[in-house]
Amino acid sequence: MKRKKLTISTFLFSALGLIVMFKIFIYVIEHFVFQVTGENGLKVDESDLNIAFVIVVVLLLIRISYVIVKDKMVSANKVKYTNINVEETSESFACAECGKKVSEKVRDYCLERQNKFAGQVYCYDHQKMIST
DSSP, X not given: OOOOOOOHHHHHHHHHHHHHHHHHHHXXXXXXXXXXXXXXXXXXOOXXXXXXXXXXXXXXXXXXXXXXXXXXXXXXXXXXXXXXXHHHHHHTTBOTTTOOBOOHHHHHHHHHOHHHHTTOOOOHHHHHHHHO
């Protein structure tokens, strides 16, 4: 059986569940066991547990916001590439440097690497020149 990969989100969620279970366990011990036995002076210090709870909640919120922002960025990129006009599509099959016709695969490769090719399409020979 293949073991599932433990992601940051599932680890934080598991840690949060564990801390909540510890807090419930301490509450049950203090309010039911100690009161039944008449041991009123016994109190469990929960300060470390409370600090851990706050830290895990903050980390989980940061992780959730990171995933949401990353998803929005990916969907914005998809929208940007799907809004290419027909005129742009026919022109983008040619190399911006030499005018040589390129395949759709080469065009997609160049357009996916905006930082490297500045939104231009280049043939294979000119791509090597730009990368150096």
